[in-house]
Amino acid sequence: MSYVDEVLERVIAKNPAEPEFHQAVKEVLNSLRPVIEANEEKYRKEALLERLTEPDRQFKFRVPWVDDNGQVQVNTGYRVQFNNSIGPYKGGLRLHPSVNLGIIKFLGFEQIFKNSLTSLPIGGGKGGSDFDPKGKSDREVMAFCQSFMTELCKYIGADTDVPAGDIGTGAREIGYMFGQYKKIRGVYEGVLTGKGLSYGGSLVRTEATGYGLLYLTEEMLKCNGHEMKDKVICVSGSGNVAIYATQKAHQLGAKVVTVSDSTGWVYDPEGIDVALLKEVKEVKRARLTEYAAARPSAEYHEGRGVWTVKCDVALPCATQNELLLEDAKELVANGCIAVAEGANMPTTLDATEYLQQNKVLFAPGKAANAGGVATSALEMSQNSERLSWSFEEVDSKLKNIMVNIFHNLDDAAKRYGKEGDYVAGANIAGFEKVAEAMIAQGVC
Numbered sequence: 001m002s003y004v005d006e007v008l009e010r011v012i013a014k015n016p017a018e019p020e021f022h023q024a025v026k027e028v029l030n031s032l033r034p035v036i037e038a039n040e041e042k043y044r045k046e047a048l049l050e051r052l053t054e055p056d057r058q059f060k061f062r063v064p065w066v067d068d069n070g071q072v073q074v075n076t077g078y079r080v081q082f083n084n085s086i087g088p089y090k091g092g093l094r095l096h097p098s099v100n101l102g103i104i105k106f107l108g109f110e111q112i113f114k115n116s117l118t119s120l121p122i123g124g125g126k127g128g129s130d131f132d133p134k135g136k137s138d139r140e141v142m143a144f145c146q147s148f149m150t151e152l153c154k155y156i157g158a159d160t161d162v163p164a165g166d167i168g169t170g171a172r173e174i175g176y177m178f179g180q181y182k183k184i185r186g187v188y189e190g191v192l193t194g195k196g197l198s199y200g201g202s203l204v205r206t207e208a209t210g211y212g213l214l215y216l217t218e219e220m221l222k223c224n225g226h227e228m229k230d231k232v233i234c235v236s237g238s239g240n241v242a243i244y245a246t247q248k249a250h251q252l253g254a255k256v257v258t259v260s261d262s263t264g265w266v267y268d269p270e271g272i273d274v275a276l277l278k279e280v281k282e283v284k285r286a287r288l289t290e291y292a293a294a295r296p297s298a299e300y301h302e303g304r305g306v307w308t309v310k311c312d313v314a315l316p317c318a319t320q321n322e323l324l325l326e327d328a329k330e331l332v333a334n335g336c337i338a339v340a341e342g343a344n345m346p347t348t349l350d351a352t353e354y355l356q357q358n359k360v361l362f363a364p365g366k367a368a369n370a371g372g373v374a375t376s377a378l379e380m381s382q383n384s385e386r387l388s389w390s391f392e393e394v395d396s397k398l399k400n401i402m403v404n405i406f407h408n409l410d411d412a413a414k415r416y417g418k419e420g421d422y423v424a425g426a427n428i429a430g431f432e433k434v435a436e437a438m439i440a441q442g443v444c
Contacts (some may be wrong), residue, residue, distance in 0.1 A: 003040050004029050007049040018102025020320060020345070024109050025053055027349060031424040032431055034416040046439060055082045055108065056089075060101065061151045063129055065143040077148050079127035081161055082108040085437040088159055089125030090115055090373060090380075092166030095173065099130045103320070107166075107344055111373070113430030114366040117405050120377040125161055127152070133168050134285075145176035153181045158189040158383070164376045165194040167239070167319070171206075175199075190383025193376035197388075202379035204394040205372075209342065210244025211395070212371015213315060215402035217340040218252060220363055220422070221313075223410065226337065229253035234311040235272075236260045237318035238281050238288060241342045241369065245315055247274045258306045260318060261288050265306045268298040310334040317342030328354040341365035352423065367405050367426040374401045 001009075011025050029036070029049065036043060043049060063075040078101060081089045091111040094104070104126050112124030131144050156163060165174055174194045181191055195201035204211070218228045231254040235242050238259040246256040255271040261281075266272075266288045273295055280291045292300035307314065307327035314336055316323045320343065328351035331339065339355055340363040341347060347355070347362075355362050375398055382388055405426075412432070413425030 002033075002037070003044050003049065004033055004036050007053060010050065011053050015102070015105070018105060020106040021102045021109065023349060024106040024345060027345075027352075027423070028109070028113065028427050028431075031421075031427040034418070034424075035428055035431065043435075046443075048435060048438060051438065052083065052112070052434070053109070055080050055105065056084065057081050058101070058105075059152075059155055063131065063144065063148045063151070065140070065147045067140050067143075068137055075129050075131040075144065077127070077129045077151060078104045079152060079155055079161070079163075080104050080108040080125060081155070082124040082126070083112045083434065083438075084123035085434055085441060086116060087121035087123045089161035090122035090164070090376065091124060091126040092128075092164045092372075093169045093173075093177075094126070094128035094166040095131050095133050095168030096128070097130050097132045099128045104128060106320070110344055110366050112434060113427060114370045115373055115377075116430040116433045117367055117408065117426060118370050118374040118377060118401055119404065119408075120374060120401075122162075122373065122377050122380075125163075126166075127163055128166065128169070131168075133173065138172070141173060142176045145173050146180040149177045149180040150184065152177075153184050156181075156191055158191050158380070162190065162376070162380060163192055164373070169194075170240070171196055171201075190380050193379040195379070200379075200383050202375060202382055202394055203389065203391040204398060205375050205379055206240065207244040207247070208375035208398055209241045209369050209372035210246070210317070211248045212374065212398055212402045213241065213245050213317070213340055213342045213368050214248040214252060215371070215399045216363060216368050216406050217313065217315070217338065219403050219406045220340065220361055221338060223406070224361055231255070231312040232257060232310070233313045233315060234258045234306055234309050235315045235317055235342075236265070236306045236322060236346070237316070237343065238277060239317070241372075242315075242317040243274065243277055243281065245317055245342055246272050246277070250274065254313070257311065258309050259288065259291075260304075260306050263287055264289070264300055264302045265304070266292055266298050266300055267309055268295060270297040307331055312337055314339045315342050316346035318346060319343055320345045321348050323347040323351050325350045325354055327351060331355070332358045332360060336360060339363070340368040342369050344369065356421065356423070361420075362422055363406075364423045364426050366430065367409055367422065370405060371398055371402055374398060
């Protein structure tokens with residue numbers, strides 16, 4: 001049995017009932033086979049893959065808080081510090097009812113390679129809770145965040161582990177968590193990113209993941225003989241990533257015609273009105289039915305269906321495993337030429353394979369949505385220097401990082417005879433740097 005297959009068996013046996021984690025490890029290790037096989041004896045002796053797929057440490061803790069009725073509620077908090085061979089752990093905090101240890105581990109594992117691809121000195125980690133901020137008052141959210149940070153603060157720090165936002169964790173939640181960290185630890189440091197501009201945040205951080213997605217997609221199209229201008233784009237999701245991906249797509253001359261949320265989706269043939277979408281989602285925190293009600297050209301549909309709309313480019317920006325094989329078949333049948341992942345692992349393995357087999361350009365999330373963590377690392381730099389860069393400075397750095405990520409993964413794919421396979425290219429490019437650092441630092 002090959003070394004890769006041995007490790008895959010071991011991961012599944014040691015981590016039962018964690019399908020998302022299994023999926024992430026399988027996707028990465030299978031695409032790394034040419035690299036592993038070329039160095040199998042060395043990597044096996046170093047137990048490199050066992051060390052790579054086993055987190056450095058995992059924390060699971062109780063989060064008690066009091067709701068507005070005086071009732072004590074209890075949630076579960078998580079932080080997985082996966083690998084710090086190239087820098088302090090870095091990864092978001094997800095607040096969503098679906099959160100469990102397997103999901104946090106899949107996200108943390110992906111984060112290792114994503115962070116490596118940015119060429120910035122940050123390792124991989126992830127955290128969160130099964131708390132749902134939707135429908136909660138500001139006071140309830142604050143109560144949860146303060147309780148969550150009271151435990152989490154024991155394990156993080158500016159040079160140890162720097163969490164950020166993710167699904168359910170926006171500027172409000174980061175602010176409450178930062179205040180509690182500062183109060184308990186008695187230090188003012190860049191321990192969280194995604195902070196408000198008045199207390200150490202970075203310009204462009206809000207826009208970063210969506211903007212970065214478009215910068216990489218534009219470069220991928222350009223290098224394959226296409227232009228972004230006049231392309232019709234389908235976007236899923238209507239959160240931070242989807243909103244700013246839509247905004248940047250319009251700035252680049254494309255037209256986004258769909259967005260979605262957990263209950264339905266909107267098709268707007270005239271192009272999504274970003275200002276209205278922000279009003280509905282960021283200000284009112286309402287459903288997309290309100291977008292459709294305020295926009296005569298828009299059609300609202302219940303359930304799933306974004307990927308049935310004819311488009312040139314598809315940008316899944318909602319959540320994991322949202323683009324299924326049947327969706328991939330619809331996209332191919334409708335002439336889609338490119339898919340770039342704005343969310344983490346939003347495309348199932350069989351859908352990814354189908355898209356690649358049908359010559360659809362495919363940019364995996366660990367590369368395409370790395371703009372968020374890249375700008376978080378730039379926020380860390382600004383905090384360390386006690387400086388604040390202009391919007392133009394940060395945006396320029398972000399664009400350079402995303403363009404370089406595409407060329408690094410493109411080059412890695414070509415070196416191993418996998419030209420055009422950007423999934424393999426991203427995994428190889430991310431892995432090589434981490435593997436080199438792990439071996440150089442000895443068994444630790």
